[in-house]
Amino acid sequence: MTWDQALPLIFISLLGLALFIYVVLDGFDLGVGMLMHRATPDERNTMIGSIGPFWDANETWLVLGIGLLLIAFPKANSIILGNLYIPVAFMLIGLILRGVAFDFRVKAKVQHQLSWNYAFIAGSTLAALMQGWMLGRYVTGFAEGTSFTLFAAAIALAVPATYVLLGACWLIIKTEGELQIKAVYWAKLAWVPVVAGMVLISLATPWVSDVVRERWFQFPQIIGLLPIPLATGASLLALRWVLTMPAVRTQISWLPFVLLIGSLLMGAFGLAYSLYPYAVIGKMTIWEAASSPEALTVIFIGAAVTIPVIFAYSLFAFWVFRGKVKELTYG
């Protein structure tokens, strides 16, 4: 493979990485947002405090992801965003509401603060639902028909459930006392639809997509591929088991979050294997969709220099705010 042929592969990997990081990081932000309606006003402040210093940087991974799609695969970008015109708009409205409500709710008049809380919850939910819907539509290659719509609807519900689970696991790490006990309970509640969703999607994806069916159910590949679903299942079961242990509220409070990331990573690998080498499934490969090698090389140089630096200072930001949440004060 020449450098020119390798470039689209490098960029689709970067794109996948950016979106995966986005799902994990903004997933917990949106999940915490969706859980707010179950919390008392004081707990809400703590929950907001647990995501306050991060949400903006977390959302930037979406900008990088969509930016890479736009600049590295412009032809796929046109097809994908053209097909998702309306859900994209709703997701953006959701993200707008979530982002500004975060800031308005502490600065507005007291009588308006409750409305901003609702805007925060509604915005988080809307964005998560739409992301799920978009994923569902994308995986089927934007095919029309009742079964495809049902499939997209199922994913539209599975993604928010996953975000809620991420949010609950995040709260287990960042909070203590009453709220942490609630977070463990919320995680147990969310675990059920997440697992149901994953099973359903694993069964349904080969059914709605010929490409995926051929990819997965051929001998002997199926044996080599088995570790992916097995590892996903094992880490989800381990997650459920850990949630019942008392130590989850002390020494191993980080473990549910890590286990969940592990199973999501397996899921992402599975998805990548299903889709490769397509940028739009069944219609356009990543090589057909890619920008010119010269442009990609220029971006590659920038990315190779900046992405490690971005990792370094992002980790620094997380490290600064390590430990249990304290109330946020401007200063």
Add this chain to the structure above:
Amino acid sequence: MDALILSRIQFALNMSFHILFPTISIALCWILLFFRFRWVKTRQTPWLTAYRFWTKIFALTFAMGVVSGITMSFQFGTNWPGYMERVGNIAGPLLGYEVLTAFFLEAAFLGIMLFGHNRVSERVHLIATFMVAFGTTISAFWILALNSWMQTPQGYWVDAQGIYHVSSWLEVIFNPSFPYRFLHMVTASFLTVSFLLAGISAWQILKKTNDDATPKVLKTGLTLAAILIPIQILIGDQHGLNTLHHQPEKIAAIEGVWHTEQGAPLLAFALPNAATQSNDMAISIPHGAALILTHDWNGTLQGLDQFAVHPPVPPLFFGFRLMVGVGMLMLVVSWYGIYQWRKVKGDVLRLPRYLLWGLASMTFAGWLATLAGWYVTEIGRQPWIVHGLIKLSEIVTHTPPSHIAFTLTMYVIVYIILITAYVSVLKYMAEHPHKTEDDPTPASGEAVAILAHQSAAAKGDLS
């Protein structure tokens, strides 16, 4: 209405809404760095009070900028799919570098800047604030490079499929209009913020909610405005000459020159009439436009009749006059404000009330001038997306117009709610500056510094 005009309206709406907030955050972050730096150097608490109050406004403004910016990044793909397909090799890397070098920098350090004051040292906190300010400016650099390239393209070649490629990145980035546009926009940002600082301070004095930080903030705003506005007028003039050279039809529309003229007058006011190709009810200064644009009493200005396609005249004609009018008003008000400030020797309560009302009413004057200026330059590029090379109609989406009309309506509603909320929360914060003010926690470095300062002052060895 077709997809083209609807997409244009939607994009203009999103851009107009978005640009309001970066216009404030680019400069405000540097101002915050200044406030913080003054606090670290002098340990005078008013500087810290000013920093804390304006940090909240910054946080709100930044959030508005981020969320409306994400909308932009999607709309390239949803509404202008042909754009990246044609010039993606040029626009892609510029946008990519903006995300990689600017967005992450500002977003990651923003958390530390806003909430990290008692978790990191004063020095790290200053560095974080600097990183955010630097990030916002770098972001302006990349996006204005791309915007300017669309106005004055160079450093490219076109292949047989009509796809654009780069021949020289230096020529692409430092294209002819870029230095002027970049300086003009950054200065506009500082002017917008200086009138915001002065306006909110004046409002606080009028509403008697001023505190010991108000005079410092007001002085910062007035001084900055008084220094920058003459510079901005000079940059604007140079930018105009640059435009005359590269986009003469834009200047012809701005000045209402329908037919090529020698010694064209400067029209202070007129009603451009496209049907008769002339200006009704013109109030003009003879030879004015010729003198300003060609620096020659009888200089020749090309008329709109010389161009096969040209932008519509009224938005440019009026937009330009609005921008210049606000600029002139800024000049008068800021200089008069400084004069009064010196007269009352900084005792803000003795400032004349009409001046305070004037400043308060100009709180968002910078927005008006900035928007008017952007409308002139962007509508002035029509019907091109890349000046002289690609028309907007070639790159527009095939999405059904009804879908665009639907999303447009949705954005209009959300943006009206948000802008109302933003302005009213700013007003509310100005009137209750200490409502959400938190005393520094006893363990923080600041509290120790304040105590040290107070006890030292009590002993009389610092005052």
